[in-house]
Amino acid sequence: MEFFRIRKDLPFMKYALIFNVISLLTFLLAVFFLATRGLHLSVEFTGGTLVEVSYPAPPDIERVRNALATAGYQDAQVQNFGSARDVLIRVTGTAGADKLGERLAQALTAAGGPAPEIKRVEYVGPQVGKELATDGALALLFVIVGIVLYLAARFEWRFAVSAIIANLHDVIIILGFFAAFQWEFSLPVLAAVLAVLGYSVNESVVVFDRVRETFRNKRGLSTAEVINHAITSTISRTIITHGSTEMMVLAMLVFGGEVLFYFALALTIGILFGIYSSVLVASPLLMWLGVSREQLVKPKKEKQEAVV
Secondary structure (H helix, E strand, C coil): CCCCCCCCCCCHHHHHHHHHHHHHHHHHHHHHHHHHCCCEECHHHHCEEEEEEECCCCCCHHHHHHHHHHCCCCCCEEEEECEEEEEEEEEECCCCHHHHHHHHHHHHHHCCCCCCEEEEEEEECHHHHHHHHHHHHHHHHHHHHHHHHHHHHHCCHHHHHHHHHHHHHHHHHHHHHHHHCCCEECHHHHHHHHHHHHHHHHHHHHHHHHHHHHHHHCCCCCHHHHHHHHHHHCHHHHHHHHHHHHHHHHHHHHHCHHHHHHHHHHHHHHHHHHHHHHHHCHHHHHHHCCCCHHHHCCCCCCCCCCCC
16 A cells, blocks of 8 residues: 655765764753653652542542642642552652651642542562663663574574664654653653564565565665665555554554653654654665675575486
């Protein structure tokens, strides 16, 4: 399925150096913010207190957030849990956690409306947060190694190196945005980062498949011309796939509320930079690493005539 077809190949590789300089500057800026400002980690990673309360009728979540902010809990995270009447509150820090549930209930009651019932209070210690951070880093590492092995086995090592550099470029830029603006980095955001890795490599595989196919079917083209043809011939598919995906993500971003906001925001950044990196970062790297037709097309062996 195609919305349109471009008859003449666009000269993407003519501007490859410009694209990669832009990518390098963006990457270095993201690393700078990560090194100087760091990530604003959520309760899952830093430790804190989880309080579950239940109301007689579904409460106004925004009103609950405002009541907690007025009481001094500016970083409190509030979301529905299980049903519309049940609310889960996350508060950083564990100081005085034994009476925290009562204090939160008093703050919510003072704001007006029915008094909530405390159903449970749980503490997440710093050690648990450290383990979650370690497990998340290991998950990211395993995904990266798996992608490299898959691409090296399916194509050739030059394809694997190009794709993983482009994908890591996306991950660092997402983290750089969260560090620069001090957006909260939580477990859902980590899940979005892992999803972006797989999503971005899919686009790279589509372009790489077309590169290999062009090398096999068209002789006399330079490597740059082959890559230009591969990118041009997959543009319609790229617009359809990423456009439809981004529509769903934007729906979560606009209508999903505070709970899904940063998850959808991380996916949006990842999708936009994933398109850019898969086409305009991975492909030039592949060209500069010296990919050629001889590496992908094995010469046919001539059958020796049987000697009578």
